[in-house]
Amino acid sequence: MEQPLDHQHPVGHSGHRSDRHAARRGSCPPGQGGYLSGVSPVSDQPLIKLEGVTKRYPAKAGVTTVFENVWLSIGQGEFVCVIGHSGCGKTTILNILAGLERPSEGYVFVQGREISGPSLERAVIFQSHALLPWLTVLGNIAFAVKSRWPDWDRARVRTHCQRYIDLVNLSGSEKKRPAELSGGMKQRVGIARALAIQPKILLMDEPFSALDALTRGVLQEEVLRICAETRQTVFMITHDVDEAILLADKIVLMTNGPKARIAEVVLNTLPRDRTRHNLHHHPHYYAIRNHLIDFLVERSRNFDREIAQRPYDPRNPPLIMPGISEGASRPVAAAPAAQPASINMRL
Numbered sequence: 001m002e003q004p005l006d007h008q009h010p011v012g013h014s015g016h017r018s019d020r021h022a023a024r025r026g027s028c029p030p031g032q033g034g035y036l037s038g039v040s041p042v043s044d045q046p047l048i049k050l051e052g053v054t055k056r057y058p059a060k061a062g063v064t065t066v067f068e069n070v071w072l073s074i075g076q077g078e079f080v081c082v083i084g085h086s087g088c089g090k091t092t093i094l095n096i097l098a099g100l101e102r103p104s105e106g107y108v109f110v111q112g113r114e115i116s117g118p119s120l121e122r123a124v125i126f127q128s129h130a131l132l133p134w135l136t137v138l139g140n141i142a143f144a145v146k147s148r149w150p151d152w153d154r155a156r157v158r159t160h161c162q163r164y165i166d167l168v169n170l171s172g173s174e175k176k177r178p179a180e181l182s183g184g185m186k187q188r189v190g191i192a193r194a195l196a197i198q199p200k201i202l203l204m205d206e207p208f209s210a211l212d213a214l215t216r217g218v219l220q221e222e223v224l225r226i227c228a229e230t231r232q233t234v235f236m237i238t239h240d241v242d243e244a245i246l247l248a249d250k251i252v253l254m255t256n257g258p259k260a261r262i263a264e265v266v267l268n269t270l271p272r273d274r275t276r277h278n279l280h281h282h283p284h285y286y287a288i289r290n291h292l293i294d295f296l297v298e299r300s301r302n303f304d305r306e307i308a309q310r311p312y313d314p315r316n317p318p319l320i321m322p323g324i325s326e327g328a329s330r331p332v333a334a335a336p337a338a339q340p341a342s343i344n345m346r347l
């Protein structure tokens with residue numbers, strides 16, 4: 001019988017503190033993370049912690065600080081979306097989480113261990129699917145699976161890949177090459193490939209932005225279903241407010257760069273069984289949506305002025321529940337305005 005998908009890998013070293021001292025004590029090598037070591041997960045700590053993360057690049061006039069002092073915790077099984085204007089450093093944060101870039105200052109911990117580079121425990125899905133054109137659907141997924149479990153025999157790899165091909169509804173297309181697939185199908189292969197290595201963390205950089213609206217909607221719902229089934233932890237960048245409300249448990253709002261920071265974290269209070277079609281019936285939907293749009297249109301560029309008038313602790317950005325508790329933010333109108341089906345805030 002088919003086993004349920006389970007992405008909650010047992011992890012080792014319970015009791016590791018998620019602080020830089022624990023990571024540096026040397027009891028566990030950085031970046032190795034005790035993957036599949038057979039001990040129960042540490043439940044009382046976030047899966048991911050960013051502590052004081054800052055990124056600077058050399059610039060003509062010295063140095064540019066893209067973002068600074070970013071503190072964020074993400075729990076096991078949480079779906080976190082980041083929204084903010086172009087250039088505020090969203091992709092850079094994702095790359096740092098992936099281990100592809102290093103912060104100029106600060107630390108990133110996964111299960112209490114500081115990360116030190118890329119790892120199969122963190123899978124990335126980019127806007128472009130980056131499939132190997134000479135391999136079939138099955139071949140592309142198997143390639144990743146064989147890297148993850150080099151000792152598996154052919155039959156085991158095949159069976160494992162098939163589960164993920166079925167999961168993303170690509171059954172029947174196993175032998176097709178990328179050139180024979182639509183954009184949506186290619187992105188499904190990318191999703192299946194990322195999930196098939198059973199990463200602790202799925203990092204997605206605007207994964208649906210290159211797709212037509214219909215395909216995007218279908219794939220959003222599939223990702224929602226898959227993540228609910230697998231309790232996959234996700235960090236995703238999007239410019240689409242409705243996509244964030246549909247998918248995310250938490251929506252991280254970043255101010256404009258340079259020197260961007262996390263202004264606040266919006267908790268999505270809509271029920272988890274939401275769909276694209278019933279989203280707007282929920283009484284908090286417009287409050288959340290208006291809050292996000294208000295932030296992107298207005299507050300993201302005037303945030304320094306805003307916090308000159310109220311306390312703000314970057315280590316603990318305000319948690320906002322629009323429609324329930326506005327925290328330190330300005331009140332937003334809850335009344336539904338006439339809105340298009342989807343707002344893409346690439347401004």
Ligand SMILES: Nc1ncnc2c1ncn2[C@@H]1O[C@H](COP(=O)(O)OP(=O)(O)OP(=O)(O)O)[C@@H](O)[C@H]1O
Nearest residue numbers: 057058066084085086087088089090091092093257
């Ligand atoms: N290697 C680099 N050297 C210098 N500057 C860089 C480098 N990589 C990124 N930047 C700058 O850092 C800033 C943030 O880039 P990043 O791609 O992270 O932003 P973003 O918020 O993801 O933008 P978008 O929404 O347009 O994808 C930009 O101003 C970019 O020019």
